[in-house]
Amino acid sequence: MASPSPSSASATSPDAESSPRPPLDERSRALRRTIVRTLAAGDRGHLGSAFSLVEILRVLYDDVLRFDPRRPGWAERDRLVLSKGHGCLALYALLADHGFFPADELDRFCDLDGLLGGHPEACVPGVEVATGSLGHGLSIGVGFALAARLRGADWRTVVVLGDGEANEGSVWEAAMAAAKHGLERLTAVIDCNGLQSYGPTEVVQPMEPMADKWRAFGFATREIDGHSVSALSDAFGALPFEPGRPSALVCRTVKGCGVAECEHNPAWHHRSRLAPEVVARLLAALAPMEAG
Amino acid sequence: MRRTALRCVHELARADERIVFVGSDLGPGTLDAMREEMPERFFMEGVAEANLIGLATGLALEGFVPYVNTIATFLTRRCLDQLAVDACLHRARVRLIANGGGMVYAPLGPTHQAIDDLALLRALPNLTILAPCDAEEMARLMPQTVEVPGPVYIRLAKGHDPIVSDPETSVEIGRAVTVRAGSDALAVTTGITLGAARAAADGLADEGVALGILHLPTIKPLDADAIRQAAAGARVVVTVEEHSIIGGLGSAVAEVLAERGSPARLVRLGLPDAFAERYGNQRDHLRLHGLTAEGVAAAVRRSLDRLPPTHS
Numbered sequence: 001m002a003s004p005s006p007s008s009a010s011a012t013s014p015d016a017e018s019s020p021r022p023p024l025d026e027r028s029r030a031l032r033r034t035i036v037r038t039l040a041a042g043d044r045g046h047l048g049s050a051f052s053l054v055e056i057l058r059v060l061y062d063d064v065l066r067f068d069p070r071r072p073g074w075a076e077r078d079r080l081v082l083s084k085g086h087g088c089l090a091l092y093a094l095l096a097d098h099g100f101f102p103a104d105e106l107d108r109f110c111d112l113d114g115l116l117g118g119h120p121e122a123c124v125p126g127v128e129v130a131t132g133s134l135g136h137g138l139s140i141g142v143g144f145a146l147a148a149r150l151r152g153a154d155w156r157t158v159v160v161l162g163d164g165e166a167n168e169g170s171v172w173e174a175a176m177a178a179a180k181h182g183l184e185r186l187t188a189v190i191d192c193n194g195l196q197s198y199g200p201t202e203v204v205q206p207m208e209p210m211a212d213k214w215r216a217f218g219f220a221t222r223e224i225d226g227h228s229v230s231a232l233s234d235a236f237g238a239l240p241f242e243p244g245r246p247s248a249l250v251c252r253t254v255k256g257c258g259v260a261e262c263e264h265n266p267a268w269h270h271r272s273r274l275a276p277e278v279v280a281r282l283l284a285a286l287a288p289m290e291a292g
Numbered sequence: 293m294r295r296t297a298l299r300c301v302h303e304l305a306r307a308d309e310r311i312v313f314v315g316s317d318l319g320p321g322t323l324d325a326m327r328e329e330m331p332e333r334f335f336m337e338g339v340a341e342a343n344l345i346g347l348a349t350g351l352a353l354e355g356f357v358p359y360v361n362t363i364a365t366f367l368t369r370r371c372l373d374q375l376a377v378d379a380c381l382h383r384a385r386v387r388l389i390a391n392g393g394g395m396v397y398a399p400l401g402p403t404h405q406a407i408d409d410l411a412l413l414r415a416l417p418n419l420t421i422l423a424p425c426d427a428e429e430m431a432r433l434m435p436q437t438v439e440v441p442g443p444v445y446i447r448l449a450k451g452h453d454p455i456v457s458d459p460e461t462s463v464e465i466g467r468a469v470t471v472r473a474g475s476d477a478l479a480v481t482t483g484i485t486l487g488a489a490r491a492a493a494d495g496l497a498d499e500g501v502a503l504g505i506l507h508l509p510t511i512k513p514l515d516a517d518a519i520r521q522a523a524a525g526a527r528v529v530v531t532v533e534e535h536s537i538i539g540g541l542g543s544a545v546a547e548v549l550a551e552r553g554s555p556a557r558l559v560r561l562g563l564p565d566a567f568a569e570r571y572g573n574q575r576d577h578l579r580l581h582g583l584t585a586e587g588v589a590a591a592v593r594r595s596l597d598r599l600p601p602t603h604s
Binding site for chain 1: 312332333335337338340342343344345346347348349350351352353354355356373374377378381382
């Protein structure tokens with residue numbers, strides 16, 4: 001019987017062994033249940049990649065970003081780009097929860113005529129740009145931030161990337177441009193779960209020291225536990241980390257965080273055709289705390 | 293032509309605050325006048341083409357109209373995914389000014405020879421592709437590029453190219469230009485090859501062969517109706533392009549004529565399906581591959597000779 005797993009074994013987290021992560025709270029569990037149901041409805045999806053993102057996006061949408069779900073194109077909104085577009089199940093869960101589109105769209109995930117596909121597209125209310133080909137989002141974010149500066153606008157741009165995504169050279173082209181222009185209203189959030197599709201990043205393409213890389217590329221950089229709601233809130237509340245420079249928040253996360261059998265398990269990067277009993281097992285592992 | 297295109301960007305930017313310039317790492321002094329006059333709208337962003345396209349897309353999605361300029365091969369091959377996903381999928385108003393279409397950079401070798409840009413880009417949805425024949429046609433087309441509701445690729449020639457367009461003929465994005473009527477054969481041109489076709493038509497006229505010319509400053513969207521109509525009476529259609537014969541003008545015309553069931557014999561003049569193994573200059577390569585007045589005329593003569601005699 002799976003119990004809520006306090007994802008405690010991030011090999012790349014410097015603090016993981018000394019401070020085990022507390023159990024996920026009910027909101028984080030509920031969002032993950034939505035993700036499982038959406039994946040089951042579409043019969044496919046990147047579960048592990050979405051689970052590592054939940055707290056990052058939750059804090060952004062619940063507490064940080066300026067937006068109006070009734071006016072997705074409101075000029076003064078903050079722009080969020082999910083550059084690791086394969087994590088879209090987490091984004092869809094948050095956007096539906098905040099009312100950008102009816103929640104029953106989640107039940108039509110990947111349907112021929114559904115709104116929501118396996119990677120986000122700009123036709124989805126709340127999605128700024130299509131992503132899915134990795135290494136694109138930060139450059140677009142640089143363009144957004146330059147546009148805001150040209151207009152004298154005060155909205156912010158947040159780009160969420162993966163550590164596997166950071167294999168792409170274009171990420172670093174964009175990072176250099178952000179630093180050159182001193183885009184302090186641009187923040188790169190790196191969901192650093194240490195796993196990419198094939199296996200550990202340290203095997204496929206080592207990316208450490210990740211935070212030092214962003215510092216070297218001119219970003220004011222902090223490194224936190226990416227599943228800690230309070231740490232995320234504190235970090236986003238401190239933006240920009242330094243005046244006149246873009247910010248990078250390296251979030252140490254656990255791929256598949258929240259369900260023991262999925263955690264640190266590359267097999268859960270993308271899954272399709274989940275048997276009903278597997279779906280039931282995932283949902284049971286994420287059952288509301290009072291029932292668990 | 294390049295100087296004209298960039299001067300147009302500056303002039304258009306004076307009248308329209310949405311217009312910005314984004315270069316890669318261009319020659320010193322490029323658009324200095326614009327940089328001095330409106331430095332906030334002048335960006336020189338380095339040898340990072342993927343970033344250039346993403347950055348420009350971000351600006352475009354926020355209402356700006358960025359004109360991006362670098363060498364054609366780098367603006368296409370290097371960042372094709374960004375062109376497709378960022379600019380084209382979002383119908384972003386990114387304008388791409390591509391230096392050195394075709395064999396302009398012949399002496400610099402295959403890395404700089406844009407022999408495949410039209411083929412690569414024709415397959416991208418939502419993209420408009422322009423290849424003006426000279427600086428004057430460029431100047432007439434540039435103001436029209438501002439409001440195109442999607443990305444635009446503008447293929448440049450060498451510079452100081454002979455003026456072969458007719459100042460009296462209007463040019464419009466998406467429309468072919470009937471340069472010359474002629475009942476025996478039709479030459480279809482894009483970019484600077486109009487010049488070769490015009491000279492060929494003059495020579496053939498002296499021999500009693502009437503060569504019509506349809507010029508396509510816009511490769512996409514293709515003016516298929518004009519091609520069908522112009523080819524209707526011709527026994528031979530010769531496409532003339534400074535581009536691989538795969539995937540460019542010749543292929544596009546072949547598709548139109550084949551689907552129409554056209555009886556005209558089609559000859560595609562262009563660059564072979566090969567990376568160049570010699571240097572020299574653009575003119576050398578145009579000559580080697582028959583992209584000259586003599587080459588066009590010879591192709592027309594050869595093709596007409598091979599056809600069965602007509603009732604006339």
